[in-house]
Amino acid sequence: MKKIKTGIKGFDRLVGGGFPEERTILLSGTPGTGKTIFALEYIYNGAIKYNEKGLYVSFEENSENLKRQAAIFGWDFNKLEKEGKVKIMDISPKEVKEHTAKDIVNMVKKHNYNRLVVDSLSALAINTPTLGDITNITDVFIRRFLYHFINDLRKTPSTSILISQTKDGQLSRDGVSEFICDGIINIRYEGLGGLYSRNLVIRKMREVNNDEDIHPMEISQKGLVIHDL
Ligand SMILES: Nc1ncnc2c1ncn2[C@@H]1O[C@H](COP(=O)(O)OP(=O)(O)O)[C@@H](O)[C@H]1O
Ligand SMILES: [Mg+2]
Numbered sequence: 001m002k003k004i005k006t007g008i009k010g011f012d013r014l015v016g017g018g019f020p021e022e023r024t025i026l027l028s029g030t031p032g033t034g035k036t037i038f039a040l041e042y043i044y045n046g047a048i049k050y051n052e053k054g055l056y057v058s059f060e061e062n063s064e065n066l067k068r069q070a071a072i073f074g075w076d077f078n079k080l081e082k083e084g085k086v087k088i089m090d091i092s093p094k095e096v097k098e099h100t101a102k103d104i105v106n107m108v109k110k111h112n113y114n115r116l117v118v119d120s121l122s123a124l125a126i127n128t129p130t131l132g133d134i135t136n137i138t139d140v141f142i143r144r145f146l147y148h149f150i151n152d153l154r155k156t157p158s159t160s161i162l163i164s165q166t167k168d169g170q171l172s173r174d175g176v177s178e179f180i181c182d183g184i185i186n187i188r189y190e191g192l193g194g195l196y197s198r199n200l201v202i203r204k205m206r207e208v209n210n211d212e213d214i215h216p217m218e219i220s221q222k223g224l225v226i227h228d229l
Pocket of ligand 1: 034035037038072219
């Protein structure tokens with residue numbers, strides 16, 4: 001099985017060398033835990049180190065802000081975009097249409113992106129018009145939507161990170177994507193006065209004998225570093 005390396009310091013060893021190719025990984029955590037930074041680094045390293053094309057679709061922040069955040073770590077996304085190696089796309093909540101999820105799948109297929117990030121799955125689902133009137137996020141329509149979207153992504157050539165904004169103790173916002181996705185990475189924030197306040201755990205990685213320990217996560221000047229306890 002081909003492995004897709006994140007290139008994030010200390011991470012790939014936890015999943016046997018990288019993500020299983022063409023799979024879908026849920027990256028969940030409460031706000032400010034570093035999910036967006038993780039996903040940006042995944043796309044950046046893909047283009048720079050492994051010659052893989054990446055698409056980042058954001059429903060949370062506009063692309064200029066994302067690029068500015070990335071530039072702080074020395075990741076020049078403007079250059080990569082000019083070279084056609086990555087695309088950072090923002091879609092504001094009011095621009096989300098019923099077919100937006102399908103459009104993402106089709107874009108990945110058409111342009112052969114090897115890596116995809118959806119930031120966040122929660123925002124895409126909540127703002128999809130046919131689902132928008134539903135007050136209960138665990139509603140059957142949301143579940144059906146997620147099943148279809150994640151299954152459609154499986155049929156594309158991309159290895160995808162889907163971000164889920166959670167509350168403490170949850171693995172996903174909707175309560176179902178953790179079952180559908182092939183892998184789950186959970187980042188927790190615990191400001192206990194130690195050196196690092198963020199912890200990363202691999203909760204699931206199908207077909208991989210993954211590490212199950214809790215790992216302190218550092219946001220360094222050059223990006224993320226996953227440490228051992
Ligand atoms: N250059 C930096 N050095 C250290 N920490 C940073 C840096 N830039 C951002 N952060 C931290 O990362 C957090 C934002 O991470 P982000 O990936 O946007 O979170 P999430 O997407 O999980 O909500 C900020 O709240 C801040 O604590
Ligand atoms: Mg974010």
